Amino acid sequence: MLTNSGTSITRRKSIPGSGIPLSPESRHGGEAIDRRQAPPPPPDAAAEQGQELQLPADIDWDRLDKSRFFVLGAGLFSAVSAALYPAVVLKTRLQVTPEPPPAHAAAAGARAGAGLPPSAAAAATTILRREGPLAFYRGFATSLAGTVPARALYMGALEATRSAVGPAMLSLGAPEPAASAVAGAAAGLTAAVAAQVVWTPVDVISQRLMVQGNPCPASRYHGGLDAFRKIVASDGLRGLYRGFAMSILTYAPSNAVWWATYSLSQKAIWSGIGCYLCQYGVGVHEIDDGEGDTSLQPNCKTLMVVQGASAAMAGGAAALVTMPLDTIKTRMQVMDGHGEPITIGRTVRKLIKEGGWGACYRGLGPRWASMSLSATAMITTYEFLKRLSAKKGHESGAVP
Numbered sequence: 001m002l003t004n005s006g007t008s009i010t011r012r013k014s015i016p017g018s019g020i021p022l023s024p025e026s027r028h029g030g031e032a033i034d035r036r037q038a039p040p041p042p043p044d045a046a047a048e049q050g051q052e053l054q055l056p057a058d059i060d061w062d063r064l065d066k067s068r069f070f071v072l073g074a075g076l077f078s079a080v081s082a083a084l085y086p087a088v089v090l091k092t093r094l095q096v097t098p099e100p101p102p103a104h105a106a107a108a109g110a111r112a113g114a115g116l117p118p119s120a121a122a123a124a125t126t127i128l129r130r131e132g133p134l135a136f137y138r139g140f141a142t143s144l145a146g147t148v149p150a151r152a153l154y155m156g157a158l159e160a161t162r163s164a165v166g167p168a169m170l171s172l173g174a175p176e177p178a179a180s181a182v183a184g185a186a187a188g189l190t191a192a193v194a195a196q197v198v199w200t201p202v203d204v205i206s207q208r209l210m211v212q213g214n215p216c217p218a219s220r221y222h223g224g225l226d227a228f229r230k231i232v233a234s235d236g237l238r239g240l241y242r243g244f245a246m247s248i249l250t251y252a253p254s255n256a257v258w259w260a261t262y263s264l265s266q267k268a269i270w271s272g273i274g275c276y277l278c279q280y281g282v283g284v285h286e287i288d289d290g291e292g293d294t295s296l297q298p299n300c301k302t303l304m305v306v307q308g309a310s311a312a313m314a315g316g317a318a319a320l321v322t323m324p325l326d327t328i329k330t331r332m333q334v335m336d337g338h339g340e341p342i343t344i345g346r347t348v349r350k351l352i353k354e355g356g357w358g359a360c361y362r363g364l365g366p367r368w369a370s371m372s373l374s375a376t377a378m379i380t381t382y383e384f385l386k387r388l389s390a391k392k393g394h395e396s397g398a399v400p
Contacts (some may be wrong), residue, residue, distance in 0.1 A: 039374035041250045059150035061159040069389035074148045076385055080377045081147055086136035087370035090124055092210050094363035095270030095330045120365040143294065146202030154195040155382075162187035177267055184263040188255030196247050201240035203247070204333045211334055239368060243332040247342060250325040258318040258375065265310035277302075307383055308376045315375030319368045327351065345360065 097116045116123040127135050165186045169179035204229045212219055221227040231239040279285050283302035298306075329349050340346070349360045 017139045027288035059390045060162040063391055064336070064386065065389050065391050069155070069385065070152050072091040072388055073151055073385050076381050077151050077378070078144055078147050080374070080381055081144065082140070082372060084374045084377065085140050085143065087366050087373070089138065089315055090120060090127070090205055091363040091366040092119065092330055092334075092368060093368065094118075094123055096211050096334050118362070120363075120369075122181050122337030128179050131279035137325075138212075139209035141204045141218075143202055143208065145224070146198050150195045150198040150202065153198060154191045157194040158187045158191035163189040177264065180263045181260045185256040186259075187261035189252045191249060192251040192255040196251060197242065197290035198245045199251075200247050200305070204242055205228070205241045207330065207334050208388070242342065243329050246325065246332055250322055250329045253325075254318045254322040257321050261317045262310050262375075265313045266306060269306050269310060273306075303383070304380050308380050315371035315373075315394065316368055318375075319364070319371040323364050323367060327360050327362060331366050 036182055043187060074098065093116060107264050116126055162183045166179055166183035170176065174182070205224050209221055209224065210223060216366070228240075235242070276282065277298065281296065283299060283305075284296040285299050286296050314362075326350065328347050331346070331351060332342050335342065337345070355362065
């Protein structure tokens with residue numbers, strides 16, 4: 001049985017009814033144990049032992065050293081963003097590139113950034129051949145500059161909301177899995193709204209740099225500051241928040257789906273492997289609690305594997321559900337209106353005219369890969385960051 005109250009699987013030092021004590025090797029002070037070669041226990045042994053897998057208690061907002069949390073978080077997430085940025089560039093280029101008729105494909109292909117093949121791999125090869133490897137990091141400096149304040153807002157809102165909603169749901173009588181999922185969804189939605197105050201202007205500038213091709217004298221923008229000045233001069237501050245409402249409509253449900261799915265996926269995976277861990281002692285540590293009892297705790301490697309797999313599942317689900325919204329949002333932020341107002345309706349009509357409803361899913365492959373890989377990297381980094389930032393005496397119950 002799974003519980004989430006803290007730290008241990010309690011088991012007696014002898015199998016009840018058998019009079020056979022556990023071997024010294026199975027209780028040797030916290031080292032990892034492996035019972036895969038051991039004979040299976042009697043059919044009723046597990047029931048008699050009353051084994052209970054209790055996951056390590058989460059480190060909530062009140063138990064974090066905030067200054068360490070934000071400073072370390074800025075560095076760790078900047079490194080993760082740098083590794084995943086090329087997939088974001090590829091996804092954006094595919095979303096805003098119109099699909100030219102076959103008769104004009106060759107002529108369109110002569111222009112940088114136009115006529116990219118629909119396949120993600122072929123498009124990446126085309127960009128690399130035409131523009132070189134630095135094309136995959138165009139706009140990265142602007143994006144990185146927004147990472148610190150945006151991540152600070154995101155993580156602060158996320159942890160504060162989750163710490164408030166979870167206990168509130170439990171006090172109303174909601175079962176723990178439902179309370180955890182609702183708290184995750186509410187926290188993700190709140191965090192997304194807070195972060196978009198910073199991310200939307202950063203997105204507008206960095207995405208315009210992504211799609212304009214190699215910088216040259218004829219380029220419209222020459223770096224992030226130049227893009228900022230020209231956008232403000234042309235459209236005012238409102239131009240930096242073009243697509244803000246669509247960003248909220250995209251990222252709020254995306255984050256809500258992600259955190260809710262992540263919570264449920266973790267519980268499903270723990271439920272599936274809990275009996276295996278209890279029976280064979282794989283991926284756990286055993287600690288002597290005294291008074292004839294020992295405790296088994298999942299080690300850090302086991303926790304990271306489960307968290308990474310849950311994050312990948314959540315990222316894939318969120319990418320699939322919100323892909324059309326992301327395509328519309330990206331188009332609104334990047335495309336030129338030619339003197340006409342850029343509205344959601346006009347953007348959708350133009351997109352469907354180009355390629356039908358399937359055009360809304362253009363770039364799904366890179367976005368799916370980006371969100372799954374990003375989710376796995378981000379959540380393992382995030383959980384590691386929380387362990388590093390825990391106040392003294394409030395570290396996670398997992399044994400490293």
